[in-house]
Amino acid sequence: TAIQHSMPVPPGSWLGMVGGGQLGRMFCHAAQSLGYKVAVLDPAAGCPAGGVADRHIQAAYDDPTALELLGSLCAAVSTEFENVPADSLRRLARHCAVSPSGDAVAVVQDRILEKAFITQAGVPVAPYCAVTDRSHIAQAPANLFPGILKAARLGYDGKGQARVTSREAALEAFDAFGGVPCVLEAMLPLADEISVVMARGYDDACVVYTPAHNEHRDGILAVSTVDPAAVQARQSLYAQAAQAARRIAGQLDYRGVLCVEFFILDDGSLVANEIAPRPHNSGHHTINACVSSQFDQQVRVMTGLPLGSAHSHSASVMLNILGDLWFDAAGQTREPDWAGVLRFDHAHLHLYGKAEARKGRKMGHITVTGATLGQAREQAAGVARVLG
Ligand code: ADP
Ligand code: MG
Structure with missing residues (x-):
């Protein structure tokens, strides 16, 4: 049975985050700046969000006592990773407002259900x-x-x-x-990869960010680029992608922040790849280059506040920082040259506070903003040179 939640949830209230990785950490920053207190559920001591949250409940994601505690402490709960047990979200929903729902997450965390769902929403897949x-x-x-x-x-x-x-x-x-x-x-012939991050509120209001163009290395996102000046020229492609994302969110009865990854094929056609039921790595630029960030929107949705503008006020190049940078050619550990990075005055450095650098591990990101994409690219190239 659905319980009634009083919305909007007033600042000063507790919000819950299932998952304490970097996405949970950036959620904490956004929630706290709006005056909320955050409790994070994550089994790992020293997880990235643990030291930032007002409270870290260190327990398994399906621990009934921990879920009971989180649900009764918090007015609203969200999640930062798609592999959260859907039943944990359903259990939390007996106590507080939960977005996205366990049912929505259950669909996107299983590629078989996900692909069938996208197809029946009328969006092409591979x-x-x-x-x-x-x-x-x-x-x-x-x-x-x-x-x-x-x-x-x-x-x-x-x-x-x-x-x-x-x-x-x-x-x-x-x-x-x-x-x-x-x-x-x-295996499709990819000309490009783009992603659409959007937020959908309890009142069905949606905001959709400008698509990011994504480059992967070894299966991991490496660079994400957003060019507001190109929106006009790419209008039909971007409108198609935004419309597909909205349709998917609507049919999932989705509440929260969601990302749809797309392939652009050699013939220019658009194919949906996968859905993430949470803020996304390709949406990190929204912190520094957009009016409201994807994490700010996540807070606004779960508390029933009006959504912020998704407008990109700057062009941006986002570079992921992987643990590989902590090792030199001989395999010796070193500290990357952060002062050298920040000599580029449009570089925004975000480090996730992970104690141990490992190869392939996401340690942080840098968003380089610019009035034009050319300017952002120029400083991003300088940053990349410093990082080696
Ligand atoms: P993950 O969950 O690891 O992000 P994806 O399904 O998004 O998995 O695949 C990771 C990357 O592999 C994609 O971003 C794309 O570069 C490449 N890839 C995945 N599926 C295909 C495909 N069908 N054809 C070509 N490249 C693909
Ligand atoms: Mg992917």
Whole structure:
């Protein structure tokens, strides 16, 4: 049974965040600047949000006592990672307002459900088939090769994926994944990748950010670029992407911040790749280059406050900072030259406070803003040179 929540939730109240990674940390900053107190649920001591939150509940994401505590302390709860158990969100919803809902998260955390959902929303996806048994690979249409086999659950940053050129290779990869449910999708000729971050409130109001153009290295987002001056020229593409994102959010009855990743194919057509039910790495530019950040919007949605403007007041280039930068060519550890980075006066440095640098681990990001994308690119190139 649905309980009534009084909205808007007044500043001074407690907000809950399931997950204490960097997205949870940046959520804390936004919530606290609006006067809220934040309790973070995360099993890890010293997690990035733990030291920033007003309270860290250190427990498993499905710990009933911890969920009870979080739900009764907080007026509203949100999450920062899609692999949160959907049942934990459903359980929290007995106590407080929860956005997004466990039902919405359950769809997007399973690639089989996600792809079927996007398709029935009328948005194209890559040709694919669900694989829950070896026979599904044997029967897969020929146009899925060469393809990518992706574990249906728990993948991120290219993990749980194998590029396969043949049926035999797909079978091998399926076995190597331990026979877990997967999707097999055709490898598409990508001209570009873009993502749309948007927020949708309890009153169905939506704001949609300008799409970011994303470059990945080794399956991890490396650079994300937003050019407000190009919106006019790319109007039809951007409108298509924004409309697809809105349709997906509407049909999911989604509340909160959501990101839809798209592929742009060689022929210019747009294909949806995946949905993240939370703020997204490609939306970090919104902190420094937009009127309201994606984290600010997350707070506004969950508290029932009006959404802020998604307008990009600056062009931006966002560079992810991975743990690799803490190691020199000989494998010795070093501290990156932050003063050198900040000599570029449009560089905004965000470090996540992670104690240990590991290769491939997201340690922070730098958003370089500019009046034009050319200016932002110029300083970003300088920053990249300093970081080596
Ligand atoms: P993750 O959950 O790790 O982000 P994605 O499905 O987004 O997984 O895949 C990661 C990256 O791999 C994509 O951003 C894209 O660069 C590449 N990729 C994924 N699927 C395809 C595909 N069907 N065709 C071509 N490239 C793909
Ligand atoms: Mg992705």
